[in-house]
Amino acid sequence: MAEVLLRQVVKRYGAFQAVHDFDLDIAHEEFVVFVGPSGCGKSTTLRMIAGLEEISGGEIQIGSRVVNDLPPRARNISMVFQNYALYPHMTVRQNQGFGLRMAKRPKEEIEEKVNRASKLLGLREFLSRLPAALSGGQRQRVAMGRAIVRNPDVFLFDEPLSNLDAKLRGQMRTEIKKLHDKVRTTVIYVTHDQVEAMTLADRIVVMRDGRIEQVDTPYEVFHAPASRFVAGFIGSPPMNLIEARTVADGDGISVSAPGWPALPLDPAIFGQVGPDRAVTLGLRPEAIAPERMAGSMARPLAFNADITLVEPLGGEALLFLKMGKDEITARIFRPSTRLAPERDVRFVVDLAEMHLFDAGTGARLNAPRTAIS
Amino acid sequence: MKTMTGAALWLVRLAYLTFALFPLFWLIRISLTPDNLLYSEGTTIWPSSITLANFTYVIEESPFPVFFGNTVIVSMGTAVAVTLLAAGIGYAFSRFEFAGKRALMVFLVITQLFPLVMVITPLYQLLAPIGLVNTRIGLIVVFTAFNLPFAAFLMHSFYEGIPRELEQAAMIDGCTRFQALILIILPLMLPGIGATLGFVFTAAWSELLFSLMLITSETKKTFAVGLLSFVGKSGVDWGQMMAAATLALIPPAIFFTLIQKYLVGGLTAGAVKA
Numbered sequence: 001m002a003e004v005l006l007r008q009v010v011k012r013y014g015a016f017q018a019v020h021d022f023d024l025d026i027a028h029e030e031f032v033v034f035v036g037p038s039g040c041g042k043s044t045t046l047r048m049i050a051g052l053e054e055i056s057g058g059e060i061q062i063g064s065r066v067v068n069d070l071p072p073r074a075r076n077i078s079m080v081f082q083n084y085a086l087y088p089h090m091t092v093r094q095n096q097g098f099g100l101r102m103a104k105r106p107k108e109e110i111e112e113k114v115n116r117a118s119k120l121l122g123l124r125e126f127l128s129r130l131p132a133a134l135s136g137g138q139r140q141r142v143a144m145g146r147a148i149v150r151n152p153d154v155f156l157f158d159e160p161l162s163n164l165d166a167k168l169r170g171q172m173r174t175e176i177k178k179l180h181d182k183v184r185t186t187v188i189y190v191t192h193d194q195v196e197a198m199t200l201a202d203r204i205v206v207m208r209d210g211r212i213e214q215v216d217t218p219y220e221v222f223h224a225p226a227s228r229f230v231a232g233f234i235g236s237p238p239m240n241l242i243e244a245r246t247v248a249d250g251d252g253i254s255v256s257a258p259g260w261p262a263l264p265l266d267p268a269i270f271g272q273v274g275p276d277r278a279v280t281l282g283l284r285p286e287a288i289a290p291e292r293m294a295g296s297m298a299r300p301l302a303f304n305a306d307i308t309l310v311e312p313l314g315g316e317a318l319l320f321l322k323m324g325k326d327e328i329t330a331r332i333f334r335p336s337t338r339l340a341p342e343r344d345v346r347f348v349v350d351l352a353e354m355h356l357f358d359a360g361t362g363a364r365l366n367a368p369r370t371a372i373s
Numbered sequence: 374m375k376t377m378t379g380a381a382l383w384l385v386r387l388a389y390l391t392f393a394l395f396p397l398f399w400l401i402r403i404s405l406t407p408d409n410l411l412y413s414e415g416t417t418i419w420p421s422s423i424t425l426a427n428f429t430y431v432i433e434e435s436p437f438p439v440f441f442g443n444t445v446i447v448s449m450g451t452a453v454a455v456t457l458l459a460a461g462i463g464y465a466f467s468r469f470e471f472a473g474k475r476a477l478m479v480f481l482v483i484t485q486l487f488p489l490v491m492v493i494t495p496l497y498q499l500l501a502p503i504g505l506v507n508t509r510i511g512l513i514v515v516f517t518a519f520n521l522p523f524a525a526f527l528m529h530s531f532y533e534g535i536p537r538e539l540e541q542a543a544m545i546d547g548c549t550r551f552q553a554l555i556l557i558i559l560p561l562m563l564p565g566i567g568a569t570l571g572f573v574f575t576a577a578w579s580e581l582l583f584s585l586m587l588i589t590s591e592t593k594k595t596f597a598v599g600l601l602s603f604v605g606k607s608g609v610d611w612g613q614m615m616a617a618a619t620l621a622l623i624p625p626a627i628f629f630t631l632i633q634k635y636l637v638g639g640l641t642a643g644a645v646k647a
Contacts, residue, residue, distance in 0.1 A: 073546070087543070103547055
């Protein structure tokens, strides 16, 4: 059993605090992804778990053992680096077997484990080559093979796909996912790419400025972002975020934003939101569509807008609308007709997909999803 | 067009080689010229007859074999000492953060600013009481001190060329920091070690100033000092001097042949994505 527990973990560099009171329980065999913009502390946190950075405060446990003061070699972890970090003077076989040789395992065992990992990763024909004679994708595989062979408690990945081109990145992403299904081990994976986070993770940890913004499943992070930051970071194209105010509207309350019609709030979801409050309105591009090609919506509300730009992407298209001074993105799946910039088009927005955040703190104002039924 | 550029390039290379190697050619030419032809034939490109008499004299009758031996000991000793120390200093500068690191690096640069002539007297006064004047060890100590700063910076830049992730990967794979240094970094540092050895060996091999000042006895002289003994009261014995100088070129040539394969870079290729 190798769960990883982080308790109030802190990292300081002189006066600068890179990681603030990081608390997280990672379950045995769980695939957890740390995601966030560069400088958010995700790599630092990973490197503290690896033992490559000292921790300035708090406690880290791997498999119920406190590892705060253990050197990396004593933590029984493997790490895949962004730049692969293959030993250039060793063949693929020697690279993969290095950890086992250091552990003084018998030759036959090393041979057998290296062969098994190489088979799994399709590296068998390259075993005698030096890293210099391999392509980027192959080097990436060798780095993963080196990690697997040691049969560690925890796999750590530090932006492993960032140096690959887009096509290869997609392929390797799928391979990592398949690999985790075959080699069940706890995985902590750092990336700035929210697509990698969404596709790979059992749980996503969204970080910002050294703090955790949200820890949840990819589904929850996407559908119920805990803050305006998470809402804007997860999802591509990003959620439309519009500065707005709540106003009393007959019996209920609606949201008023320049250029938009009044958007009535569902009291079941926004019961605790009072009138006359500065809020940020969040609408995913998928929740907005021209009326003539809109699918079924739970709570449609019609409005008119000008299409200023169309980006056709084949199976889908992005429409850019001018609403007040904001530019709003709408995402249309399988557009049925040719789309072009056009004035005064009838649109619908699904109010059931509305997110509200406090304009000051950025905190989510929607009632928790479990409370709605 | 392509062959034209190629030919032009070769012409430039040839011109450079001629320019660089001509003094060497002249050295060998004079060492092979019989004494009686040296002045009578003037500056013809090749003398009408050649002789090995200068070489036999230098090897068999002059004290030069002893000078060579001294120089080999001093140069090798210096090269090894400097390289070992610089390997440690360069590693510390490259991989560790410690208080006063920047100040120390600046200080090392400052030591390079003083003209050597300035420090000869104080150095002599320092070495004399501890019995290091007129010893080969004394020379090794002095050469090591003076070559160390540059060598440390040279090593530092080679370490900087090796990604830190390699050591980190090794430490995760079960190495201590020292094992990572020996098993992973050292093999990749061979070009740096080769370059440092070569640089320091050559510098020590041809050093004249300190050898002249610190060595007095005939049996401990290095060859650079020894060369001066061909300058006599009645004139300079050019043939023997050039023969000795030609022989003095052999050890550095052998040394560079031995280390040249490590001087070729590109050994780290493939470790990380460029």
